[in-house]
Amino acid sequence: MTEAEPRWLSDEDQCVWRQIIAVINMLPPRLERELQRTHGLSLHDYQILVQLSEHPDREVRLSDLAEATQQSKSRLSHQMTRMENAGLVVRRNCPTDRRGAFAVLTEEGWRVLEAAAPTHVESVREHLMDVMTPAQKQVVGEAFGTVADKLRPPARTTACPSPNQP
Amino acid sequence: MTEAEPRWLSDEDQCVWRQIIAVINMLPPRLERELQRTHGLSLHDYQILVQLSEHPDREVRLSDLAEATQQSKSRLSHQMTRMENAGLVVRRNCPTDRRGAFAVLTEEGWRVLEAAAPTHVESVREHLMDVMTPAQKQVVGEAFGTVADKLRPPARTTACPSPNQP
DNA sequence: AAAAGGTCATTCAAGCTTCAACTACGTTCG
DNA sequence: CGAACGTAGTTGAAGCTTGAATGACCTTTT
Numbered sequence: 001m002t003e004a005e006p007r008w009l010s011d012e013d014q015c016v017w018r019q020i021i022a023v024i025n026m027l028p029p030r031l032e033r034e035l036q037r038t039h040g041l042s043l044h045d046y047q048i049l050v051q052l053s054e055h056p057d058r059e060v061r062l063s064d065l066a067e068a069t070q071q072s073k074s075r076l077s078h079q080m081t082r083m084e085n086a087g088l089v090v091r092r093n094c095p096t097d098r099r100g101a102f103a104v105l106t107e108e109g110w111r112v113l114e115a116a117a118p119t120h121v122e123s124v125r126e127h128l129m130d131v132m133t134p135a136q137k138q139v140v141g142e143a144f145g146t147v148a149d150k151l152r153p154p155a156r157t158t159a160c161p162s163p164n165q166p
Numbered sequence: 167m168t169e170a171e172p173r174w175l176s177d178e179d180q181c182v183w184r185q186i187i188a189v190i191n192m193l194p195p196r197l198e199r200e201l202q203r204t205h206g207l208s209l210h211d212y213q214i215l216v217q218l219s220e221h222p223d224r225e226v227r228l229s230d231l232a233e234a235t236q237q238s239k240s241r242l243s244h245q246m247t248r249m250e251n252a253g254l255v256v257r258r259n260c261p262t263d264r265r266g267a268f269a270v271l272t273e274e275g276w277r278v279l280e281a282a283a284p285t286h287v288e289s290v291r292e293h294l295m296d297v298m299t300p301a302q303k304q305v306v307g308e309a310f311g312t313v314a315d316k317l318r319p320p321a322r323t324t325a326c327p328s329p330n331q332p
Numbered sequence: 333a334a335a336a337g338g339t340c341a342t343t344c345a346a347g348c349t350t351c352a353a354c355t356a357c358g359t360t361c362g
Numbered sequence: 363c364g365a366a367c368g369t370a371g372t373t374g375a376a377g378c379t380t381g382a383a384t385g386a387c388c389t390t391t392t
Contacts, residue, residue: 006284016307025236070191118172141182
């Protein structure tokens with residue numbers, strides 16, 4: 001009953017899976033060390049700065065920011081505290097929803113991002129993007145796009161979730 | 167001089183890169199929560215158990231284990247302490263090199279791995295492997311293989327490193 | 333209008349990771 | 363040999379992450 005024979009991965013799939021975790025295990029630390037060394041930023045700091053920089057008025061609601069950067073609210077809250085202490089962002093209360101708050105990019109934060117971006121992009125190129133052929137990049141983008149979509153929590157749009165496949 | 171125009175990513179590449187980090191950010195926590203809930207293991211615990219289980223006598227030198235699982239020696243050392251306390255592994259001194267040590271899988275560790283493997287594989291299928299087409303998996307495997315190889319520290323085989331590309 | 337139930341964000345404690353410092357042992361070479 | 367250097371693994375402290383618990387506020391229901 002609960003004892004169906006497990007569906008192991010094929011040798012090929014196993015191999016693919018191991019390449020993927022290997023990258024997952026090694027890439028972020030590598031990028032982070034380079035960012036840290038050159039600009040004193042963590043990868044999460046950077047991702048947050050980027051998000052803020054791309055939004056009107058350089059501010060984003062904390063919930064949205066948490067979702068955009070794929071982290072828990074709790075972690076983001078701590079992160080914001082650190083970044084606020086570092087002068088990269090400030091919090092601003094939301095006027096229309098008194099529970100909420102915005103993260104706002106400071107001038108300093110903007111300058112740090114501008115300074116860090118070129119070197120970070122170079123890192124990403126060197127260790128990842130320039131290592132793949134254009135054709136590979138395209139396929140990886142499509143494949144990971146669907147993977148990411150399935151991982152993302154369903155948007156809470158007051159709609160009922162589509163029924164589980166029958 | 168040091169001020170060359172940064173080589174930004176194209177829109178397509180940017181998009182690919184974001185899909186990749188999104189997966190990097192979301193996949194491990196998801197797999198980990200499921201492993202944790204069903205068998206009380208972290209993803210790192212699991213990776214270590216797998217490595218040990220695949221080696222003769224179910225033991226591996228700590229250095230090799232650190233390399234195989236892509237973590238620092240320090241982290242592995244802490245991890246081993248925890249896993250030893252949990253009864254999953256034991257340390258054994260290396261007879262031929264008195265600095266070194268082996269990690270050895272215990273009976274208990276073996277049983278836990280056997281129990282956890284089917285559910286973990288299902289997780290990996292559900293969130294990753296079964297979401298990609300066979301063609302995508304193949305390309306991703308190749309692409310990430312080369313990425314991983316470039317990230318891996320050069321093997322220390324007493325050979326001199328190949329000269330930087332001229 | 334009040335109750336019930338959800339959401340936004342923060343807090344705390346426990347656990348994990350990192351980095352640098354350290355011990356102990358092997359290896360090389362003058 | 364023995365000094366100098368490299369490698370194996372551990373430790374401790376600081377910092378980061380996690381998950382549950384909380385307070386404050388909206389929204390829906392009765």
